[in-house]
Amino acid sequence: MAKIDLIVRRAKLDGRDVDVFVSRGRIAEVRDAAEPLDAGDAAVEEAFGLTILPSLTDAHVHLREPGFEYKEDIASGLCAAAWGGFGNVMCMANTRPVNDEGSVTELMLERARKAWPGGPRLFPIGGLTKGLKGEELAPMAELARAGCVAFSNDGVPVKSTELFRRALEYASDWDRVVIDHCEDPYLGVGAGVNEGEVSSRLGLAAQPDVAEAMQVARDILLAEYLDIPIHLAHISCKKSVDLIRFAKARGVRVTAETAPHYLTLTENHLESAGHEYDTNAKVNPPLRPEADRLAVIEALRDGVIDILATDHAPHAGHEKETEFDVAPCGVSGLDTALSVTWALVRDGVLDRATFLRAWTTAPCAIFGLPVNTFAPGDPADFFLFDENEEWTVTPQALRSKGKNSPLLGAALKGRVKTHFIQGKKIV
Amino acid sequence: MKWLHKDLLDVSQLSRPEVMAIFETAGRFQELQERPVKKVPTLKGRSVVLFFAEPSTRTKTSFDVAGKRLSADTFSLAKSSSSLTKGETLKDTALTLQAMAPDAIVIRHRSSGAARFLADRLDCAVINAGDGRHAHPTQALLDSFTLTQEWGSLEGKTVLILGDIAHSRVARSNVFLLNLLGARVRLCGPRTLLPPAVKTWNAEVYSDLNQAVKGVDAVMCLRLQLERQQDGLLPDLREYSRTFGLGPRHIELANPDMRILHPGPVNRGVEISSELVDCEQSLILDQVASGVVVRMALLFLYTTRKGEEQ
Numbered sequence: 001m002a003k004i005d006l007i008v009r010r011a012k013l014d015g016r017d018v019d020v021f022v023s024r025g026r027i028a029e030v031r032d033a034a035e036p037l038d039a040g041d042a043a044v045e046e047a048f049g050l051t052i053l054p055s056l057t058d059a060h061v062h063l064r065e066p067g068f069e070y071k072e073d074i075a076s077g078l079c080a081a082a083w084g085g086f087g088n089v090m091c092m093a094n095t096r097p098v099n100d101e102g103s104v105t106e107l108m109l110e111r112a113r114k115a116w117p118g119g120p121r122l123f124p125i126g127g128l129t130k131g132l133k134g135e136e137l138a139p140m141a142e143l144a145r146a147g148c149v150a151f152s153n154d155g156v157p158v159k160s161t162e163l164f165r166r167a168l169e170y171a172s173d174w175d176r177v178v179i180d181h182c183e184d185p186y187l188g189v190g191a192g193v194n195e196g197e198v199s200s201r202l203g204l205a206a207q208p209d210v211a212e213a214m215q216v217a218r219d220i221l222l223a224e225y226l227d228i229p230i231h232l233a234h235i236s237c238k239k240s241v242d243l244i245r246f247a248k249a250r251g252v253r254v255t256a257e258t259a260p261h262y263l264t265l266t267e268n269h270l271e272s273a274g275h276e277y278d279t280n281a282k283v284n285p286p287l288r289p290e291a292d293r294l295a296v297i298e299a300l301r302d303g304v305i306d307i308l309a310t311d312h313a314p315h316a317g318h319e320k321e322t323e324f325d326v327a328p329c330g331v332s333g334l335d336t337a338l339s340v341t342w343a344l345v346r347d348g349v350l351d352r353a354t355f356l357r358a359w360t361t362a363p364c365a366i367f368g369l370p371v372n373t374f375a376p377g378d379p380a381d382f383f384l385f386d387e388n389e390e391w392t393v394t395p396q397a398l399r400s401k402g403k404n405s406p407l408l409g410a411a412l413k414g415r416v417k418t419h420f421i422q423g424k425k426i427v
Numbered sequence: 428m429k430w431l432h433k434d435l436l437d438v439s440q441l442s443r444p445e446v447m448a449i450f451e452t453a454g455r456f457q458e459l460q461e462r463p464v465k466k467v468p469t470l471k472g473r474s475v476v477l478f479f480a481e482p483s484t485r486t487k488t489s490f491d492v493a494g495k496r497l498s499a500d501t502f503s504l505a506k507s508s509s510s511l512t513k514g515e516t517l518k519d520t521a522l523t524l525q526a527m528a529p530d531a532i533v534i535r536h537r538s539s540g541a542a543r544f545l546a547d548r549l550d551c552a553v554i555n556a557g558d559g560r561h562a563h564p565t566q567a568l569l570d571s572f573t574l575t576q577e578w579g580s581l582e583g584k585t586v587l588i589l590g591d592i593a594h595s596r597v598a599r600s601n602v603f604l605l606n607l608l609g610a611r612v613r614l615c616g617p618r619t620l621l622p623p624a625v626k627t628w629n630a631e632v633y634s635d636l637n638q639a640v641k642g643v644d645a646v647m648c649l650r651l652q653l654e655r656q657q658d659g660l661l662p663d664l665r666e667y668s669r670t671f672g673l674g675p676r677h678i679e680l681a682n683p684d685m686r687i688l689h690p691g692p693v694n695r696g697v698e699i700s701s702e703l704v705d706c707e708q709s710l711i712l713d714q715v716a717s718g719v720v721v722r723m724a725l726l727f728l729y730t731t732r733k734g735e736e737q
Contacts, residue, residue, distance in 0.1 A: 200622035200628070203558075203560035203562070276543055277543055318516065321518050322518065323517055324538060324539060325538050325539065
């Protein structure tokens, strides 16, 4: 056995009391906790019975740098990620300038290295089209060489189906998956509110769920026809789930994600006492009715939805504290996602295996990222988690610059106490 | 009655006894309007800000007259003259107004939810004079007050709201209030101008005006915003007026005593024929008169609330 550098003592791993042995940044062995232990000259981290979980992967965040550092920057985003339990984060390309050339990708990676050497790993997502304008293909070979792990026009869906088809084909040459934000470009675009009972009462311009589902259908048909994989971002409604379920059953190479807010909140939030016209719950796609929330949970359980991602979309306070129709879409999610989704495990809504698949193994398999399953040789990325520590979501408690959480004021349970990446303690 | 509400954001905040209290107060002010000198010192020393961030002549003038008849000082902040055109945020406008310590702010704004945005941030009373397509509680109150004056009670009456329901704050507030006061509500308009979840509203929905007017006791016409054509929601005004415009032939289908309301300003010949605007059954000018006394009642109830507690 290789030289042990670190031993995590008496951690709770799926109900077992274990000691975790780390060698050269990798998992060496996981043993039932034993007394006494000869640590030799290895560092010892006493877990005192805290839960140990592998670092999570967030395949969909907006870190806003370069260009919108007043909303978030790579340093503040990585800090929120580390304390939120995330070891890998994939950042979207809608920066200024857009991440549509290798130099921008390199700048992002350089900023991450400088902000936090050895911190959470940053994996940029390259723009699918130049400037995200949907007119010309982005130089995906250059972007891939610079370090982009996927391509997306997130937030600005490609209107031309012809160009989108070519983009799928071209991206597949570089063995990169295209992530599509499914939204019909002509139907209630960017309203941030679901069209239905609530929007009718509140008098808000809204977007129906079919605007998402129609684009899901288009993407599935293209992926099937071209035999190229595609990943569908932030799925929010039953109509989309049904289409994906049907597609997977016939072998289409489609994967899908949803975000914690679609599992826990509904459009009724906008009418609930103290949250009327809450711009922090204005998000694209919008929060849906209860039936959709339940359908999305079911899809996540049975694997129709493969992964969870936060769609962390930080905005400045003054941008959100305004008239509802003027406010930008997006919720800040890196700080709260772990507590929110672990609560679903605690309540029996999700089982632990689904939680781990959705936050670790599935996203890492889709995008080719390092993942820890606590098998020997896996990267020693894990955190100690106090499942029972209560905390209140306040602007001060969020490490992200984006305080735009619909959960402000809510009490959550579960806090990261310490986080290791490749065997090095980062927080 | 001790007034419990700080703000009037929509009629859905009100109970039936509270609406009756407003009407009773308005009725008392109505008697004043028949005197040669219409001004009373009731709200002397109180100040009311009229914050109209969207063009409006009728509602603003109505609030202005209401305030002045009660001897309140009224101050206008109109879009053209306000810092809104200089890019000030609604939050900053709200805080600036707050610093001037008025007793009430009357707000008209293009965004749904704007009145609540102000109410959540201000200590003074906020009265919603129309927010986006969400609510227009003072209009609904004056409409029901006008009909109550005509009929004594709305109980068992049928009222048709006709036209662009989807974009209408007047319709939203009226559907609630008419139901609260015991009337049956019908809605009629093209599907493109109905709210998406209209089936969940407490109203019968019609697409055929001839069916919709059968036996109704009153028709409330809504103003058609002429830009709906550019929005692709209707082909043209000619087709609209011939299909959804109220004309003399509809009078015969309705209750012979049918009343006609319109919140104004009227597009004559579009949502309603010109002769119906001027006909005997039209209550359009009564609505204007009711508007003043209902708004007097509201300013009185909402600005003296604190004083009564002391």
